[in-house]
Amino acid sequence: MYPRKTHWTSEITPELHGKEVVLGGWVWELRDLGKVKFIVLRDREGFVQLTLKAGKTPEQVLKLFSELNREDVIVVRGVVEASKIAKRGVEVFPTDLWVLNKAKPLPLDIWSDTPDLATRLRWRSVDLKRPRNLAVFTLSSEVLKEIRQVLYGERFVEVFTPKIIVTSTEGGAELFPVLYFERVAYLSQSPQLYKEQLTASLERVFEIGPAYRAEKHNTDYHLNEFISVDAEAAFMSYQDVMDVLEKITRRVFTAVSKHEAKLKEVGITPIASEISEVPRVDYDEAVDRLSGMGYAVRWGDDLNVEMQRALMKHYGPAYFIVNYPASLRPFYTKRREGDKSESYDLIINGIEVASGATRIHRRDELEEEMRKRGLDPKLFESHLAVFDYGMPPHAGFGLGFNRLITAVLNLDNVRHAVLYPRDRYRVEP
Amino acid sequence: MYPRKTHWTSEITPELHGKEVVLGGWVWELRDLGKVKFIVLRDREGFVQLTLKAGKTPEQVLKLFSELNREDVIVVRGVVEASKIAKRGVEVFPTDLWVLNKAKPLPLDIWSDTPDLATRLRWRSVDLKRPRNLAVFTLSSEVLKEIRQVLYGERFVEVFTPKIIVTSTEGGAELFPVLYFERVAYLSQSPQLYKEQLTASLERVFEIGPAYRAEKHNTDYHLNEFISVDAEAAFMSYQDVMDVLEKITRRVFTAVSKHEAKLKEVGITPIASEISEVPRVDYDEAVDRLSGMGYAVRWGDDLNVEMQRALMKHYGPAYFIVNYPASLRPFYTKRREGDKSESYDLIINGIEVASGATRIHRRDELEEEMRKRGLDPKLFESHLAVFDYGMPPHAGFGLGFNRLITAVLNLDNVRHAVLYPRDRYRVEP
Structure with missing residues (x-):
């Protein structure tokens, strides 16, 4: 022995x-x-x-x-x-x-060469021996710890909600069907409705777990299975949850900066060291600035990665865009004056890593917003019913964990931040 | 405002x-x-x-x-x-x-009466306002925190492995099929093979996430979607990982005992206060004792809940049964002399909450054990291939989180420990 x-x-x-x-x-x-x-x-x-x-x-x-x-x-x-x-x-x-x-000669070089991504993912468990990967995934674990510490500190309770569901969260159609005994169910695209319902009992909840989108487009920043950090809190507004998310962002930047030297040794240049604040930029201001820079963007348009990168010059490596047009956001987003909404995105290194909002907590408003988007409130009855029994005002966010790692480590593809990625053409290993 | x-x-x-x-x-x-x-x-x-x-x-x-x-x-x-x-x-x-x-009159009593479980689960989000449920799920979050703290302390790295997979982990057939674009995939029943492969790079890993079993039997202790705490470590034996699991058990008992008064107020009598050790009982000794107590159990049989409860008299509220017959354990379990194996179960309050073992780390041994169980090594080629490239000796465990909560809080049904349970007949809310 x-x-x-x-x-x-x-x-x-x-x-x-x-x-x-x-x-x-x-x-x-x-x-x-x-x-x-x-x-x-x-x-x-x-x-x-x-x-x-x-x-x-x-x-x-x-x-x-x-x-x-x-x-x-x-x-x-x-x-x-x-x-x-x-x-x-x-x-x-x-x-x-x-x-x-004993080890046979490896099927790919982990010492000096960096084979193409497809080869590396095919032999992922061997590829993970590469020091660069060891650094990415030990740091990922540390980032998770930081996120949870902030949320525990704010008295959030960790929960698990089901990933097998019967209806779409947001009314979209991009769901993976599951054969659940005698019936068809789906893989959850988000714990959104569950976490909202839980604010009526546990008040502040968070969940870190898988989410599924059956989207057919295959980009550097999309995965069909990804890890989502979801938080939701009763008696909070979107400004309050942005405070929480700002704390998380600062903690994560600090944690990454501590490892900067080691990361550089393995060829990773993280985007920034510590940051003192995450500015909150009104959507209108962002659109004005982008127009001024020559981007063809009109009020009501969503911003793309290129625009979000361009704004870093003004706002730094991490900033919020707040008060999006209501039409750009899901039905459960609380409106504010002028067709805008109490919503925000967190942009890090040009990538949208999190989205959040104050949510509607009154049933009649919620039904109205559903109808505006062509959704039938009857299909959401079991969710809406909960709003009859004491739903508190609440707000929250969904943070794409793999995107966060991609952004802070300045990786060029989200697949580098996932152990065994699932995409349009890849379901093994 | x-x-x-x-x-x-x-x-x-x-x-x-x-x-x-x-x-x-x-x-x-x-x-x-x-x-x-x-x-x-x-x-x-x-x-x-x-x-x-x-x-x-x-x-x-x-x-x-x-x-x-x-x-x-x-x-x-x-x-x-x-x-x-x-x-x-x-x-x-x-x-x-x-x-x-405003709240309408509730569809079920949360104040004085305790409606039947089916009614409560039908209105689960309302039922969760019950102080007893608030206590169960805030404590669950605390238990998670304790588990992670032990694992971080032992230098385990938190990982996420895919839940959409193409082959069965253990060769069984009880999987939920998923329509993944043009092909059929399955929901993962366990991260077993992934976590083993990860010991060749990250050495010590853990994952806390959902697992799926399409088992048709519907009992008080089974769910079709459950939360599994999986850990695996290179250069450790089953005794070493039992040390880790023993630390977790002691920490969880201490955490629960701190809330004993509050739990009793809401009608929950947790099983024990602090414990100083978790005895390791050889399978042979357990069978002998049970025979002595009049149970019809023979060498080679698995123990049932009733027997596991009976053994509490001798070993206390938490004990390990170690060295099970190899035939009772999965193909990846390391054998020891006399047809036994380097394996163990953790029993708390009579319930099997965790299982673990030293795993086989040589490809030829692994193939031999597969064949003994009628499994075709060819179907596991992508897993076996990894064993060619430097697989370390390793050991680990899988801990059923919902069962752990059920056991330590002395609940009579695992559904009480899950926010929105999924079973044979229940896929909503």
Whole structure:
């Protein structure tokens, strides 16, 4: 039986000089200079150089070296030595070595070349060994933690709502059908209606989970299965939930900036370091500015990625656009004067990462907005009925988690931010 | 515009005597004694008595009182007064009142009666206003937080794997088909194969998300959509991951015990207070003990709920059964001597809440176990291929989150622990 890892590679520093450690991971590189041999060991957190020397290293370890291949799984016990020559100023002299699994030559290069995305996604589990991917997904986990900490701090309760549903949330038709025993059901495109209903009991709720859109267009920023961070709060307006989302944005930027050096090492240039505020730009002002810059945009139009990028010059890497024309927003959005609505989008690095609004909390208003959009209130009766029994004013947002990562890490395709993407043509691995 | 809530009802204590506060919530109870009138206000966290007195309370507030119904949504500004008579020793004298939405008479009683479960689930969003439900689901959120804190502490990374898949995880047939554009795909019954593959890159991963089983039997402990807490770690054995799961169990018991008084107020008697250890009982010993108690159980049989309950007498409210016969476990379970396996179940309050094992990490062993179970390795080629490229030894567990809540809160049906349950006959609301 092999011993337990005592350290991650990132924890091996010159201060440990003379200490015995146990490391586990994969053979990243092998170099045989005759009397001196090197193994570069990779684990999730980084690399360490193992140095083998004739006369110093036990015979059976030297023998194992000759049989090693790249990506073999090894555990090593050894002594740390500070070193002027080794990378990061430290190396480990093995006293014992266990080869726990052998690896065949990989089907794609993870060391020097970056194969095309299709090849990488085909062999995704192997591709994920690439240090760049390890950095993206360990950081993603940290970002999730930051998001939840803000929401817990604001007394939101984490919930799970069903992903198998019988009616469309927003009346659209782009749903994936599921055969649920004897009937046809659908995959949920959003927890919107559930989270609104939950404000009548749990008041402040959030959910982080999958959402499904059967959209046929295949772009760099769309996925058919994505992770949505949904929050909704009773007795709050869209300004209040923007405060929450602004806190999240600032925390995420800070978390990313802490890892800037490490990210740059693996070829990622995150968009910005810390930010002190996320400006709230009225839709009218945004349209005026864009017109001034020569964009063909008229009041009532949605803004596209190019326009949203152009506005960064004025408002920085993260800004809100607020008070969209009501016609651009879903039926449950509260109106304000002048055909506008109490709504907003959060734009980071030109990408729309979140949308939110104050919602309508009165049944009659809600039915009226449905009719305006050609939706039949009868089809939403089970949802509308809840509004008869004490629905509080409420507001919330939906944040596309994969897009957020794409935006803050400045990735050129949302698929880089998803372990196993699902799109128009891809349903495996 | 109504003012922002400054406090939750639970924060209104006699120490706030003389302070002005703003509360928001629902009218739980109305009592009119003529010159004195009471409103009991409910929010997510509890209740507060609002006291109205002719001469003291503003006229417009008294007028609004006469129009109030139960479950109307109100925001109130008022002054806190310590009181010897009022419940919890405190009351609030309103100086201003906003009625933000009216409620019709509810379709079910949430105050005194407990209607049958079917009626409650039919009106679930209204039923959730019941204080018992508020307690269950705020605690559920806290339990999630505890689980994640343990896993973060052990350096697990949170991941999301796809729920739309093309092959069955374990070769079973009980899958829900999804029409994914031009092809048929399925809803994932478990992230098992993905999380195993991820140990070759991210080493320690966990996922908390939905899982789907198209099982036709409808019991008190089964759901067709449930929340699974899945963890998997490279360079760990089943004993190591049991250590992690034991930490989680102890943390959850402690969290629940902190709320024992509040839970009892709403009719919930959680099973135990803090526990110091979770014993690991060999399968053979469990079978012997059960035989000794007169149960008709033979080596090789799975244990049922009744037997698992009987064993609590010996091992307490939470225990592991370890080293199950290999034939009872899935193909990816590592064998040990004597036809047994490096596997375990975690039993809490007689309910199997989690299962785990050391997994096989060599391709040839895995193929052999598949064949033993009549599974064709060719159908798993894309999974098996990953084992060629440096798969580390690994172990993990799957924990049924809804069952965990059911077990620790001593609920008699898992549906009480799910906001909107999905079962054989229920796909709405």
